[in-house]
Structures are given as C-alpha cells and as structure tokens.
Amino acid sequence: MVNMLHSFLQLLFAVTLATLPFKILNAADFNGLGIPPYTDRPVDSRYAEARIALGKRLFFDSSLSADGRVSCASCHRPDKAFSDGESLARGAGGKTGTRNTPSLFNVAYATSLFWDGRRTRLEDQVLDPFVNPVEHGLADRGELLGRLTADKSYGRAFADSFGPGSPTITAERIGAALAAYLRSLRAGNTPFDRHVYGADTDALSPEAQRGLGLFRSRAGCAECHLIGKEHALLTDGKFHSIGVGMETIRGRLSELTARAVAAPRPLDHVVLQDPELAQLGRFLVTHDPRDIGKFKTPSLRNVALTAPYMHDGSVATLEEAVEREIYYRGLTSGRPVVLTPDEKRELVSFLRSLTSRHLMEATRNEQMSRP
DSSP: HHHHHHHHHHHHHHHHHHHHHHHHTTTTSSSGGGOOOOOOOOOTTTTHHHHHHHHHHTTTTTTTSSTTTTOOHHSBGGTTTTBBBSSSHHHGGGGGGGOOOHHHHHTGGGGBSSTOBBBBBBHHHTTTTGOOTTTTTOOOOHHHHHHHHHHHHHHHHHHHHHSSOSSSSOHHHHHHHHHHHHHTOOOOOOOOHHTTTTTTSEEEEHHHHHHHEEEEETTTTGSSSSSSSSSSSOOOOOOOOOOTTTTTGGGGGHHHHHHHHHHOOOOHHHHHOOOOHTTTTTTHHOOOOGGGGGGGOOTTGGGGGGBBBSTSBOOSHHHHHHHHHHHHHHHHHHHHOOOOHHHHHHHHHHHHHOOHHHHHHHHHHHHHHOO
C-alpha cells in the first residue's frame, strides 16, 4: 500500500509539475532571467495557445504507442527536468535503446537535435519516436494518424489549433503542435542567473562562486558550455568527443565505419538498435572521419536533476562527470588540468546552482509530500 501511494504521489507530482513551465515561462517575467529572448515561429494568434495545449496532450498520451503504456513523457519526465533518470531510454514493451534521454528545457534554442544532430527541425524530430521500434513502436505514421482520428475529441482539438478544414489531423500538424509545446519549455532564473545577470551577490554560495571562477578559467568548461554577457545557454551547440564509449569499439573502427556508411535509413532506427554503431556519434550523420565519437554538447542547465550523464548514460554522478571532463580536456589540449579535491567540489557546487528556481521549489515540495 505504501508503494502504491508513493507511486500515485509521484504521478500526481509529474502531472502537476508538467503545467509549470508552460504557465510560468511563457510570461515575460523574472523566470526568463539568463536565457535569450525568444519569439515563437509565426503562429496565428487565434490558435497559438490551443496549439501548445494540443502539443502537451499529445506529449502525455500513452495511447499513441504499441503497448499503450509509453508516451513522450515516459522518457521526458517533468520531475527530472524532462529527462528520465535512466541510463538508457526504455520504450514500448520494455525495449531499451542506446542513448540517454536529454532534458527538453530550452530546446527552442537548439539548432540541431538528438545527440548526433541528425535532425535540424523540431517539427521533424518529434515525429521520429512514434515509429521507432524501441520507442513508441507504432508501425508507421498511418497508424499514428489512425489512432488520433479514432478519437473524436482530437479532431476538435486539431480544428481549434489549426482552424477548420480537411484533413484535420496530419503528420505535419502533429509535429507542429508538439514543437509548439516543447518550445514553451524554457527555464532560466537559477542562482547562477541571479548572481551573474541579476546582480544578486548573495545568490551563489562562496563555494559555488569559486566553482564559477574555475568553470570560466582554469577548468576550461566555458569553452564549450558558453556563458555570454547577457545570457547563457551553457552549450555551444557543437559536437565534441571526450572518449565516452570509444573504448568498446576502438579496435574495430574500420569495420564499423564501413557498416555505418552502408546502413539503411531511417537513421534513428539504426542509432537506437545497434549499440556499436551508436558509439560513432556524429559520424553516422556526416560520414566524416573527424566526427567519429563526437556528440553534441548538452546544456548544463538543471544538470543536477538529469543524472546519469553522457550520451550513453554511463556516468552516474556529477562528481564523476567532472572527473571525466577534466581528464579529457587536458588530454585534448595537451596540457593536464590539475584541480584539487576542494576545487572539484567547488565545480560541482556551481553545477548544482544551475537549477531553475521553480524546479527547485517543486522538487522540494514533492520530497516533503512523500510518506
């Protein structure tokens, strides 16, 4: 009974928290502190709010999967900053993919999508999981359309979101609605933001302030996790290698790259079903040998909520992630980065300061509600 109550409270918290980014972050208020101004792609104002609401409904609808148990929110949980807390994402039938689930906060600013950047438009990216065998597991987009068309309430929701006309439900409109919802998930206003952009000298602890200094200087973290004068997405949006996963394939690169070049499309099926090819990273998209093992720099915003880390979820803690990053930063620069144990703790303290205020408060409230 206690476990059932705990599960119910977790579900209730996730559903409640799911409303927060949309309600709070669409307002032009202090919660946008530290992130760039953003204007949604042109949408007729008569339909904008309804389109976001429809996208949110689609995002949380588990009936749009082969077993009726998987939704987008199964892997992108609001209480985990829209990641899932698992090493590798699990889909319909309990199938496991090859990639760690990244946070969706601030995806509106992304110029490439997925760990390897194989999509550049959010409207296209959001449709891929529905027909991937290890994600939602539907046979094709026709099955997705059929399930939505069978529910008359969806027909009305699409008409409210796009205007009257036939056909009401199309793959293009599904992608547009989901993309509209995801672009509403924007999160700033962290202790870091209030310290750097809000002139609140007390927002960061002295330990975190020292960590920020290391982050920007000797540790070299800000070379890829960018901090600007007016805002910080804490990513350069580019692709880099820090050696994660390469030890498992290093002796077979010739064979694996040849297989990758000959691999059938769609590419996302290959990526999530072949663990060895998945480790090739950006190379799967470009076929450029210089891209072997490179993956997109993730944003560090809300990073304390999104463990485990790296594209394959192989790094369990922030402390371990800092160790890994420091080692490879020294290796690639040809000059070791030497930090004391205290300095590493200061870096971790700074990383924990990158959690948005409303997420910190919601997480604390959820923890207090547990039996």
